Amino acid sequence: MTxxxxxxxxxxxxxxxxxxxxxxxxxxxxxxxxxxxxxxRSPYAHARIRSIDASAALEAEGVVAVYTSADAEGELNxxxxxxxxxxxxxxxxxxxxxxxxTVRYVGDIVAVVVAETRYQAYDALDLIDVDYDPLPAVTSPxxxxxxxxxxxxxxxxxxxxxxxxxxxxxxxxxxxxxDVVLHEHIVQQRLIPNAMETRATLAHYIQASGELTxxxxxxxxxxxxxxxxxxxxxxxxxxxxxxxxxxxxFGSKIAAYPADFITMLCSKKLGRPVKWAETRSENxxxxxxxxxxxxxxELAATKDGKITGLRAKVWSGMGAYLSLAAPGIxxxxxxxxxxxxxDIPAIQEDVYGIHTNTTPVEAYxxxxxxxxxxxxxxxxxxxxxxxxxxxxxxRRRNFIPAFDNGHPVVTGLTYDSGNYQGALDxxxxxxxxxxxxxxxxxxxxxxxxxxxxxxxxxxxxGLGPSQVAGAIGFQGGLWESAIVRFHPSGKVHVFIGASxxxxxxxxxxxxxxxxxxxxxxDDVKVVHGDTDNTPMGWGTYGSRTTAVGGAALAVTAxxxxxxxxxxxxxxxxxxxxxxxxxxxxxxxxxxxxxxxxIQEVALMANVAWNMPAGVEAGLEASTFYDPPNFVYPFGAHxxxxxxxxxxxxxxxxxxVCVDDCGPQINPMIVEGQVHGGVVQGVGQALWEGAVYDxxxxxxxxAMLDYAIPRxxxxxxxxxxxxxxxxxxxxxxxxxxxxxxxxxxxxxVYNAVMDAVAPLGVQRIAMPFTPERVWRAIxxxxxx
Amino acid sequence: MMPKxxxxxxxINGESREFLCEPRQTLxxxxxxxxxxxxxxxxxxxxxxxxxxxxxxxxxVCSCLELAVESAGTEITTVEGVxxxxxxxxxxxxxxxxxxxxxxxxxxxxxxxxxxxxxxNPDPSEPEIRLWLAxxxxxxxxxxxxxxxxxxxxxxxxxxx
Ligand code: FES
Ligand code: FES
Numbered sequence: 001m002t003x004x005x006x007x008x009x010x011x012x013x014x015x016x017x018x019x020x021x022x023x024x025x026x027x028x029x030x031x032x033x034x035x036x037x038x039x040x041r042s043p044y045a046h047a048r049i050r051s052i053d054a055s056a057a058l059e060a061e062g063v064v065a066v067y068t069s070a071d072a073e074g075e076l077n078x079x080x081x082x083x084x085x086x087x088x089x090x091x092x093x094x095x096x097x098x099x100x101x102t103v104r105y106v107g108d109i110v111a112v113v114v115a116e117t118r119y120q121a122y123d124a125l126d127l128i129d130v131d132y133d134p135l136p137a138v139t140s141p142x143x144x145x146x147x148x149x150x151x152x153x154x155x156x157x158x159x160x161x162x163x164x165x166x167x168x169x170x171x172x173x174x175x176x177x178x179d180v181v182l183h184e185h186i187v188q189q190r191l192i193p194n195a196m197e198t199r200a201t202l203a204h205y206i207q208a209s210g211e212l213t214x215x216x217x218x219x220x221x222x223x224x225x226x227x228x229x230x231x232x233x234x235x236x237x238x239x240x241x242x243x244x245x246x247x248x249x250f251g252s253k254i255a256a257y258p259a260d261f262i263t264m265l266c267s268k269k270l271g272r273p274v275k276w277a278e279t280r281s282e283n284x285x286x287x288x289x290x291x292x293x294x295x296x297x298e299l300a301a302t303k304d305g306k307i308t309g310l311r312a313k314v315w316s317g318m319g320a321y322l323s324l325a326a327p328g329i330x331x332x333x334x335x336x337x338x339x340x341x342x343d344i345p346a347i348q349e350d351v352y353g354i355h356t357n358t359t360p361v362e363a364y365x366x367x368x369x370x371x372x373x374x375x376x377x378x379x380x381x382x383x384x385x386x387x388x389x390x391x392x393x394x395r396r397r398n399f400i401p402a403f404d405n406g407h408p409v410v411t412g413l414t415y416d417s418g419n420y421q422g423a424l425d426x427x428x429x430x431x432x433x434x435x436x437x438x439x440x441x442x443x444x445x446x447x448x449x450x451x452x453x454x455x456x457x458x459x460x461x462g463l464g465p466s467q468v469a470g471a472i473g474f475q476g477g478l479w480e481s482a483i484v485r486f487h488p489s490g491k492v493h494v495f496i497g498a499s500x501x502x503x504x505x506x507x508x509x510x511x512x513x514x515x516x517x518x519x520x521x522d523d524v525k526v527v528h529g530d531t532d533n534t535p536m537g538w539g540t541y542g543s544r545t546t547a548v549g550g551a552a553l554a555v556t557a558x559x560x561x562x563x564x565x566x567x568x569x570x571x572x573x574x575x576x577x578x579x580x581x582x583x584x585x586x587x588x589x590x591x592x593x594x595x596x597x598i599q600e601v602a603l604m605a606n607v608a609w610n611m612p613a614g615v616e617a618g619l620e621a622s623t624f625y626d627p628p629n630f631v632y633p634f635g636a637h638x639x640x641x642x643x644x645x646x647x648x649x650x651x652x653x654x655x656v657c658v659d660d661c662g663p664q665i666n667p668m669i670v671e672g673q674v675h676g677g678v679v680q681g682v683g684q685a686l687w688e689g690a691v692y693d694x695x696x697x698x699x700x701x702a703m704l705d706y707a708i709p710r711x712x713x714x715x716x717x718x719x720x721x722x723x724x725x726x727x728x729x730x731x732x733x734x735x736x737x738x739x740x741x742x743x744x745x746x747x748v749y750n751a752v753m754d755a756v757a758p759l760g761v762q763r764i765a766m767p768f769t770p771e772r773v774w775r776a777i778x779x780x781x782x783x
Numbered sequence: 784m785m786p787k788x789x790x791x792x793x794x795i796n797g798e799s800r801e802f803l804c805e806p807r808q809t810l811x812x813x814x815x816x817x818x819x820x821x822x823x824x825x826x827x828x829x830x831x832x833x834x835x836x837x838x839x840x841x842x843x844v845c846s847c848l849e850l851a852v853e854s855a856g857t858e859i860t861t862v863e864g865v866x867x868x869x870x871x872x873x874x875x876x877x878x879x880x881x882x883x884x885x886x887x888x889x890x891x892x893x894x895x896x897x898x899x900x901x902x903x904n905p906d907p908s909e910p911e912i913r914l915w916l917a918x919x920x921x922x923x924x925x926x927x928x929x930x931x932x933x934x935x936x937x938x939x940x941x942x943x944x
Binding site: 011012014015016018019020021022023024025027028030119193194195196197198245246247248250279280501502503504668669671672673675676677678679680702703704708709710711712713714716717740 | 805807808815816820821822823824825826827828829831832834861862863866871875878879880882884885886887888889890891894910912913914916917919920921922923924925926927928929930
């Protein structure tokens with residue numbers, strides 16, 4: 001058997017339990033004596049609460065308790081914001097789990113009912129009488145920033161939670177000397193993440209011992225424990241958070257939510273297990289949303305197509321309250337990436353974080369980077385049109401040349417490694433770009449509108465050095481941890497602090513151990529998601545689990561190998577310096593038959609009958625790995641669409657991509673991440689958008705009204721890659737979880753704009769529903 | 784006052800099962816809460832995601848949209864029963880081989896749905912597969928690998944037939 005598992009498309013070790021229906025997600029769990037909680041949510045986007053009368057609900061059958069803000073007084077601290085951007089005037093408004101005297105979005109929790117059954121809990125919600133005094137509401141971040149807008153929080157004048165600025169290079173001069181200045185007004189519409197598993201919490205407080213166990217649909221159980229301890233006052237050593245199977249997150253399961261704390265409070269007060277599981281409409285109303293930017297962007301360039309400056313103002317909707325990591329998304333993860341794959345000498349951005357009477361906004365797959373990539377890449381395409389150049393050529397003229405160990409950009413970041421031209425060249429070749437352009441020209445002659453849309457991107461992920469985290473106001477660390485434990489039989493347990501929920505690290509991490517230590521991946525069990533039996537870690541988001549946690553694991557495996565080598569040398573009565581290692585065997589240099597296998601060493605280390613002097617028993621090691629830099633995956637994508645000018649229908653015909661996430665541990669898993677990511681981004685371009693009416697009612701309040709990509713509207717995604725290792729990661733790997741989403745929205749956007757360009761259409765707001773496309777074509781005809 | 788419960792008998796995954804349920808309880812709730820079959824999931828509760836689908840008397844139905852009392856006397860297959868006596872159904876086998884899942888929450892629905900398709904049409908074209916599976920939502924996979932897995936399973940089942 002070859003033990004070189006790194007790079008093999010082996011089957012996922014998670015799957016057997018998932019395909020038989022036997023895996024347990026939070027809502028699949030039941031405990032003896034369990035009660036059910038239901039949240040009463042505000043039907044108004046903005047209102048004062050005059051009074052709440054819960055007496056009828058308390059009388060209802062099966063109801064055990066009804067709690068309102070008064071019951072949480074002194075029991076629940078405010079929901080915290082954990083990304084306190086420095087130098088941005090950030091103000092954190094009070095965010096109570098149970099609304100006190102004001103509700104600020106449709107979905108704000110006013111009361112909770114706890115009952116013996118879920119039906120009884122929901123029935124009783126209707127019996128609670130809340131007297132509201134409605135107030136004017138505002139839902140668009142641009143409007144909420146106007147002086148006469150309704151104000152959400154007393155201590156947040158102008159609804160402005162922060163104003164973050166970025167300046168690099170001489171932007172004034174760049175624009176003063178530009179041959180070409182282009183302007184775009186872009187609306188990055190609000191999106192609903194739609195993890196297919198809605199959120200749920202099961203809390204079990206044992207009053208006798210003061211211990212609280214929480215099963216939750218979280219992406220980061222250790223953060224949830226940290227935050228829940230701060231909010232509920234249950235000490236961290238008494239608080240155990242378990243993320244069982246988690247059905248996707250995409251950012252929406254990063255935050256710790258009011259409903260989670262309320263469920264914990266209920267269990268604490270009642271001393272019985274309490275489960276709360278949200279409905280899909282509740283998920284739409286109250287689980288965090290993504291994007292919601294209004295962007296004004298200008299690009300300066302020479303007549304040769306060299307980009308000389310970029311200037312932007314962004315109104316970033318935060319929703320009614322600041323969610324856990326929200327302030328960092330439109331700033332650090334967005335503004336700092338505005339140089340993209342290009343050497344742009346001057347960049348300036350102002351980002352206004354604005355409260356609106358809407359669901360709080362958080363990270364959503366890509367988180368800030370799709371919005372940055374979009375700005376740049378749609379302007380690069382405009383520049384190509386303006387100058388009569390092919391979009392691939394304009395990109396070529398501006399790319400940062402290939403580099404393998406650090407390249408600084410004007411925003412202050414230092415990219416680790418990249419070969420952007422290489423990715424684009426491969427894409428053009430694989431897609432048959434020149435042919436496609438010919439087909440497009442022919443089609444146009446026949447009155448058919450094909451469009452080609454390119455997007456090249458680089459993203460920042462693998463968050464990140466903890467020192468940087470501190471400097472940018474992130475209220476936590478960003479390292480990851482791993483423990484590797486060899487049992488006497490040579491089987492291995494790996495315990496990690498990160499918490500994958502679909503990304504396949506139970507498999508890829510077993511592959512890392514396999515390649516580093518020569519055991520079969522089938523002999524490695526990866527344990528995650530339980531704060532009581534895994535080391536602290538900061539969680540799975542920002543494409544960081546393999547990029548940081550994988551590094552922690554590789555370093556740990558190497559510690560194990562070093563120790564095993566010492567033991568093997570001792571057993572073979574050789575000097576450590578004379579030992580060699582290959583494929584799970586330690587042998588005396590030059591005599592491979594004088595060898596000890598890692599399994600033999602593991603047995604000896606565990607029984608410890610004959611250990612070298614000063615070497616501890618056991619074969620176990622751990623690492624807390626703090627990366628020296630972020631990682632910067634990149635790539636080039638192409639979308640091919642046809643637009644029907646009669647109906648406005650957009651048909652996505654082909655999607656080809658080249659992504660570079662460094663060496664791939666499991667290409668099949670990488671491919672799956674790319675597929676999913678691409679389709680999510682396509683969704684934003686073509687179908688998805690959360691819509692509020694003027695009063696702040698969410699019109700897209702159910703799956704029927706919010707169009708998630710479905711199988712029949714998509715082509716096969718053609719996935720290719722290049723391999724540029726990260727110079728600082730022990731395995732050279734970068735992240736791949738978000739890449740697809742970062743590139744695909746603007747690739748499809750550019751394709752549609754390319755298709756309709758001959759019809760004189762300049763701009764269409766996303767999503768490209770047939771009606772919008774048709775109207776834009778009609779308007780252009782009339783103009 | 785406690786609403787009156789109804790007695791229901793149905794054949795579920797080949798076994799005769801009896802349960803009591805409230806008239807308003809959905810089949811999905813009864814499967815999950817009364818019968819301990821948590822494979823079917825509630826993704827939306829309104830017939831839009833396919834996470835809850837089961838095969839009932841040969842038809843694919845959203846168990847979130849059917850009242851449990853309506854299931855009296857029917858034969859139902861859930862994900863827990865798709866394999867029948869085999870260890871794994873060829874669809875499950877191909878979902879494994881093709882990595883047609885990530886977080887897995889949608890997978891029971893896709894498996895049941897794809898089984899209903901192959902029961903009817905052992906040799907579906909790719910567009911037919913995509914159209915059929917358009918009733919099921921998956922947010923993780925982008926569908927490509929699911930479509931591949933269904934194609935492969937169909938092929939395998941035709942060979943074995
Ligand atoms: S839960 Fe039945 S279709 Fe979504
Ligand atoms: S695998 Fe996660 S929703 Fe389909």
